[in-house]
Amino acid sequence: MEHFAGVFNKMTSYYENLKTICLSRRSVRKFAPKIVPPEDIEKIKTIAYTSPYASNRKNWELVVVTDNTQIRNIVDQVGERINDLKMKVREDLQEGFSQYAAHFTEFGTAPVLIIPTFRISPGLSVMLSDPEENVAKWERDNYVKSISCVAMLVLLAVESLGLVGCYMTGPLLAEKEIGDMINIKKGRNIGAIIPIGYCQW
Numbered sequence: 001m002e003h004f005a006g007v008f009n010k011m012t013s014y015y016e017n018l019k020t021i022c023l024s025r026r027s028v029r030k031f032a033p034k035i036v037p038p039e040d041i042e043k044i045k046t047i048a049y050t051s052p053y054a055s056n057r058k059n060w061e062l063v064v065v066t067d068n069t070q071i072r073n074i075v076d077q078v079g080e081r082i083n084d085l086k087m088k089v090r091e092d093l094q095e096g097f098s099q100y101a102a103h104f105t106e107f108g109t110a111p112v113l114i115i116p117t118f119r120i121s122p123g124l125s126v127m128l129s130d131p132e133e134n135v136a137k138w139e140r141d142n143y144v145k146s147i148s149c150v151a152m153l154v155l156l157a158v159e160s161l162g163l164v165g166c167y168m169t170g171p172l173l174a175e176k177e178i179g180d181m182i183n184i185k186k187g188r189n190i191g192a193i194i195p196i197g198y199c200q201w
Ligand SMILES: Cc1cc2nc3c(=O)[nH]c(=O)nc-3n(C[C@H](O)[C@H](O)[C@H](O)COP(=O)(O)O)c2cc1C
Pocket: 025, 026, 027, 028, 029, 103, 104, 106, 166, 167, 168, 169, 170, 171
């Protein structure tokens, strides 16, 4: 596709539109009981798939969950994990932890979860004759950073369609359990949970 960067610089309306979308975006965690049209989910995917990604390796994909019961089950699973963790938090900090972690399960009313997943494929780290931990970390970080770009595009696409959402990594304290529930492919990681839907108010 032709590169339009030069043209965009001169056309402030594109900038103004993007600015409007960015300024109106807010994290929303409570959703109206209204179905998101499948074509809107496809539109979100179209925007997400324009994302840049590290090392020219598109090792990520989006899993979409629309089953209400499954979403509730994921919330419950995260809740269980938080309860387990709370037992390990210092007693004087447990109340604060509970307040913080309450935000990790605030997606139970979402009609849709968009779940970016990714696979870490070693590149430089396997080229080294003497493996370095820092290089492996750098590699993993690159994939996580790629997923962050994807997630941001998801949020902007969501906003542009009159929907709302929230980028959540708190639920990933139960990443293994969530992965099992959504039948994530072997060797893949979950980058975030992005509940989306219509604003409740
Ligand atoms: C990496 C990352 C992780 C986040 N995880 C959560 C989360 O687990 N639960 C939640 O409710 N919000 C989460 N958020 C949303 C932030 O709380 C939110 O973006 C921030 O408070 C700013 O508010 P705004 O998005 O409305 O501008 C996360 C945001 C980022 C960037």
